[in-house]
Amino acid sequence: MKDWKTSAAELYDGSFRPMFIGGNWVEARSGQTMNATNPADGSLLATVPQGDAADIDAAVAAARKTFEGPWAKWTPFERQALLLRIAERFEAEWEDLCLSDTLDMGMPIQRTLGNSRRVLGMLRFYAGQAVSIHGQTIPNSFPGEIYSSTMREPIGVVGAIIPWNAPIAGSVWKIAPAIATGCTVVLKPSEEASLTVLMIARLMQEAGLPEGVLNIVTGTGAEAGAALAEHPGVDKIVFTGSTATGQAIARAATGNLKRVSLELGGKSPVIVCRDADMDKAVPVAAMSVFANSGQICIAGSRLFVAREIHDEFVQRVADYAAGLKIGHGVDPDTDIGPIISARQAERIQGYLSAGPAEGAEIVTGGGRATGTGLDEGHFFHPTVFGGVTDEMSIAREEIFGPVISALPFDTLDEVVTRANATPYGLAAGIFTTHLGTAHKLANRIKAGSVWVNMYHAIDPAVPFGGVKMSGYGREGGTEHMEEYLDTKAIWINAD
Numbered sequence: 001m002k003d004w005k006t007s008a009a010e011l012y013d014g015s016f017r018p019m020f021i022g023g024n025w026v027e028a029r030s031g032q033t034m035n036a037t038n039p040a041d042g043s044l045l046a047t048v049p050q051g052d053a054a055d056i057d058a059a060v061a062a063a064r065k066t067f068e069g070p071w072a073k074w075t076p077f078e079r080q081a082l083l084l085r086i087a088e089r090f091e092a093e094w095e096d097l098c099l100s101d102t103l104d105m106g107m108p109i110q111r112t113l114g115n116s117r118r119v120l121g122m123l124r125f126y127a128g129q130a131v132s133i134h135g136q137t138i139p140n141s142f143p144g145e146i147y148s149s150t151m152r153e154p155i156g157v158v159g160a161i162i163p164w165n166a167p168i169a170g171s172v173w174k175i176a177p178a179i180a181t182g183c184t185v186v187l188k189p190s191e192e193a194s195l196t197v198l199m200i201a202r203l204m205q206e207a208g209l210p211e212g213v214l215n216i217v218t219g220t221g222a223e224a225g226a227a228l229a230e231h232p233g234v235d236k237i238v239f240t241g242s243t244a245t246g247q248a249i250a251r252a253a254t255g256n257l258k259r260v261s262l263e264l265g266g267k268s269p270v271i272v273c274r275d276a277d278m279d280k281a282v283p284v285a286a287m288s289v290f291a292n293s294g295q296i297c298i299a300g301s302r303l304f305v306a307r308e309i310h311d312e313f314v315q316r317v318a319d320y321a322a323g324l325k326i327g328h329g330v331d332p333d334t335d336i337g338p339i340i341s342a343r344q345a346e347r348i349q350g351y352l353s354a355g356p357a358e359g360a361e362i363v364t365g366g367g368r369a370t371g372t373g374l375d376e377g378h379f380f381h382p383t384v385f386g387g388v389t390d391e392m393s394i395a396r397e398e399i400f401g402p403v404i405s406a407l408p409f410d411t412l413d414e415v416v417t418r419a420n421a422t423p424y425g426l427a428a429g430i431f432t433t434h435l436g437t438a439h440k441l442a443n444r445i446k447a448g449s450v451w452v453n454m455y456h457a458i459d460p461a462v463p464f465g466g467v468k469m470s471g472y473g474r475e476g477g478t479e480h481m482e483e484y485l486d487t488k489a490i491w492i493n494a495d
Contacts, residue, residue: 002095008103011096012036012045012195019049019218020201022062023211034218036195039106039338040328040377048194051219053227056186059215060233063157063184066212066377071184074210076131079179083127085207086179087120093203094120097168097196102329105193105291106337106377108487109329112168118166118458119169123458126176128479133181135488136240145494152485154182155259156235159228161221161249162343163241164193164340165295171200173216173475174238175214181484186215186234188225192340194218221245232256236484239263240297243398243469247416261473261483263297263465265398266426269419270300270455271409271441274308276431280453282316286404288429288455290324290382293336294402295344297470298427300455310408314386317404318364320363321382326369328377336369336402338377345378348401355394360405362386390418398424412437416444425467429455448474 016033018025028049036045049055055411074082090097098112135150142148160174178185189197201216217224220276225245229237229252236259239249243264251261270285287301305313324335337347345368352366365383382402395405409415419428428447432438442450448466451457458464463477473483 003100004102004109007095007099011099012103014044015046017046017048017195018049018199019055019215020198020205020216021059022031022215023205027392028052028219029058034191034194036104036193038103039340040259043378045103046195047051048198048218051217051225052223055217056188056227056231059186059217060157060159060231062212062215062227063186064233066210067154067157067184071210071213074182076133080127080130082128082208082272083123083176083179085195086204087123087127088205089207090123091116091120093199097199099240099330100176100196100199101167101193102337104195105167105340106329107166107290107390108331108334108337110332110334111292112329115169118460119172122169122172122460123176126180127175129478130180130284133481142491147494149490151488151490153488155484155486156183157233158183158185158484159231159237160185160187160236161225161228161239161241162187162189162197162235164190165292165297167193168200170240171197175200175204177480177484179209179213181481183236183442183484184213184215186217186228187220187305188219188228190408191220192359226252229253230255234258236260238473238483243471247470259483261475262471263473263475264426264469266297266299266424266466266470267302267396267422268298268300268424268427268429268447269302269304269399269445270429271419271431272303272305272313273294273412273414273430273432274306274310275433275437276309276492277433277453278309278316279452281431282313282320284455285316285429285431286320286382289404290321290336290402291382291456293339295340295400298402298449298456300427300429301399301404302419303404304409304419306405307408307410308365310406314363314384314406317406318384318397321384321404322364324382326346326374326379326381328373335381336379338379339401340378342378344400345366345380348380348403350402351394351397351399351403355385355388355392355405358392358394359387359389360385360392360394363406365402390421396422412440420444420446423469427451
């Protein structure tokens with residue numbers, strides 16, 4: 001078995017890691033730096049530049065120069081070949097990429113390693129899409145012999161801002177469609193987890209990515225992120241993160257009316273019907289939240305269970321949760337890793353206190369995990385609340401931690417109404433052995449993705465995104481390509 005602890009010490013030694021602009025590895029123009037620390041123990045992994053508006057200006061200029069210059073001459077075949085080479089480099093360095101994510105944001109190594117099919121699949125899917133872009137020949141009713149058609153063109157310079165909870169997949173989901181369509185990118189990773197994104201830039205450079213196609217500016221959201229969102233040289237902004245930040249980005253984008261795609265927060269319902277297969281539903285319902293320590297936008301944190309089976313099902317979920325191993329992500333046996341930061345840990349603790357204060361019952365968990373190897377990090381026991389009502393804050397607000405709120409229901413009409421009574425609409429889960437019930441609920445739940453007798457399924461060919469306050473736009477599938485393309489109409493008078 002691989003010694004992940006030894007590999008971790010070899011990967012990051014506390015040294016400075018520059019950011020990537022115009023094909024060059026550079027410091028911030030201000031000279032300021034930020035620490036990248038391991039959330040499992042607070043140890044220093046590396047320092048990175050603390051970029052600001054000046055660095056964003058430089059990155060956007062580099063992206064614009066490349067977009068209007070040599071990159072515009074690359075053929076679809078050449079962009080496809082580049083993405084396939086990038087996939088090969090990712091595959092060759094996959095263990096280091098995963099270890100970087102585990103160290104930088106805490107996701108257990110068993111989970112990061114398991115994402116290879118998704119991430120490599122994304123790169124190869126978008127490689128296929130690169131040679132599938134086409135317009136239409138359109139019959140028109142204009143007098144005379146008039147030929148009309150459309151062509152698809154890359155939108156231009158894309159500003160991408162990603163969160164800290166899945167740096168590998170989050171980066172590829174922004175960069176790969178941009179390369180496939182012929183756009184250029186300025187990407188601002190989260191200040192909480194920048195290291196893997198810098199590694200990704202290196203691998204893409206090694207695969208032959210032209211300078212200026214991808215630019216990485218590390219820095220805070222308040223400085224670098226805000227400057228990117230409002231920059232007049234950016235044609236499109238794509239963001240994944242909190243709803244509040246997404247709203248601020250949408251407002252900032254109005255300056256030049258740049259295109260905007262937002263994948264935001266959620267408070268996703270999981271509905272367990274009376275005829276559900278409990279043996280299959282319990283672990284899936286539990287891990288719909290506890291995966292990545294609840295730090296996932298699609299977490300099924302509202303667990304609606306038919307009253308007839310409610311008590312047994314909730315207890316079984318609690319028993320499952322109590323059996324999960326909490327620890328450092330580099331331990332291959334770890335199920336629950338650390339929370340990303342002290343600030344987020346305080347937020348979660350606030351909800352753990354609010355639940356009982358509002359009348360909820362702690363079935364399992366309910367506090368920080370301490371003990372050997374845990375005291376220096378931000379760890380929580382996976383928590384299940386019973387006795388929850390819809391108006392409680394733990395049932396209404398996104399916690400972004402390993403916390404489930406269990407709620408009984410009596411009828412399908414009732415649970416649909418309650419499940420939809422949220423400003424969010426990102427995802428939902430349904431457990432039933434009755435096909436008619438599955439169809440009925442899936443059709444009526446207001447969410448961008450609905451999973452039946454499963455959860456967390458994401459495939460490059462299938463669109464993903466939210467409705468209502470969970471954002472707009474789609475990532476994945478052919479719909480994703482549309483987000484990076486403009487349509488031009490061409491008219492030719494043949495007379």
